[in-house]
Amino acid sequence: MAKKEQASCSSTANLQPTLSQPHPSAASAAPASPQARFRYLATMVVYAVLILNKAGGLIYQRDFNPGLQKLSSNDYLILAGTFHGVHAITSQISPTNDSASSGLEVLESENFVMRCFQTLTGTKFLVFAEPRQPNLDVVVRRVYELYADYVMKNPFYQIEMPIRSEGFDRHLTSYIKPHQ
C-alpha cells in the first residue's frame, strides 16, 4: 500500500509544487482568478461529473477521462438515488451537536475521490477525480457557476429535468480538459 502511494506520488510530483504554491496566497488574496483555476486543472484528472436534482434524480452524467467503470444508464440512476439517500441520512445523523450538518461531502477511496456539493436549493453536484486531488471544492463550485449560466439561464430548459445543453457540455469540457 505504502509502495503504491509512493508510486502515484512520484507520478504527480511535478504538479504538487504548482498546486500547493498558489493555494496559501489565493486564500489570503481575493478569489482565485480564472487563470489560476485553469492552472489547477491543467494537471488534474477529473473522471466524471454528475448532477442530481433535489428529488435525487440524475439529471446529468458525463465522463471526461477514463478511470471509472462504465455503468448502464439504469445503474447511474440507481447510483444517484442511493447517494441521495445516503446523503440525507448523513445530514440527519451527525456526530457533532450542531444539528445543521451539511451531510456527506467527500468520499475517498484508493482509486478515486468524490466531492459532493449541495447547493441551498437542494441540487447536488458530484465530481469524481483521481485520489489526493486538492482544490476539488473549487472545481465543483465552478461547475455550479457554469450550471447557473448555461443551464438555468436557458429559458427553454425545464427545471429539474435532464440537462441536454450543448453550451453547458462545451464549457464544462473546456474547463475540465483545457488542453485537449
Next chain:
Amino acid sequence: MSSTSRARLGEEVWKLRTDKINAELVTLTYGSVVAQLCKDLDGDYAEVNKQLDKMGYNIGLRLIEDFLAKSNMQQKCANFRDTADVVSKVGFKMFLNITPTIANWSSDSKQFSLLFDENPLADFVELPDDGKAQSELWYSNMLCGVIRGALEMVQMSVDAHFVSDVLRGNDTTEMRISLIRYIEDEMPQDDE
C-alpha cells in the same frame, strides 16, 4: 455574516463578477413587455399584474442559482431578518445595483417592507392616463414574482406585493413581503 459584510459582498459581486449591460436597454425592454401586455390584455391591469408576477416567478426560480453561485453563500439564513438583509444588500445589489431600504417589520418578524429609493425598471415611465392604470397597474410587479420564485427555491414560501408606487403618485415605492412558511423537506412516509 454581519450586515456590513453582506453589503461588502454585494458590492464585490456587483463590481467584479457581474457582466453589465446598458441600463436603458433593460428599462426599455421591460417597458415594452409591460406595454405589450397592457395592449394584449386590453387594459385588464389586474391580469397584467398577474402575468408580470408569473414571469418574475419563472425568472426567480432560475436566478437563485446564479445568485448562489456568484455570491458564494453557503450558509442558510438563521432567520427571516437575515433573509431580508441578504435580499436587499446582496440580491438587489448584484442584479440591479440598488439597495432597497428594509423597514416596517411586523412584531412577529415575519413581514417587512422594501422601500425603493430608485427603481431602474421605472426610469422614464409615466403611467397611461386612462383613469385605471394609476390605481390598478403595479408597473414593477415582476420584482415581486422574482422574489417569490427565488425564495421558494431556498425553502421559503412568501407573499410579495407592492403597496405603493411613486409612479402612482405615492411618496414611496414600497413592496411588502410576508413569510407564509418554511418549506420543510418532505420525508418519505414510513413503510411500517
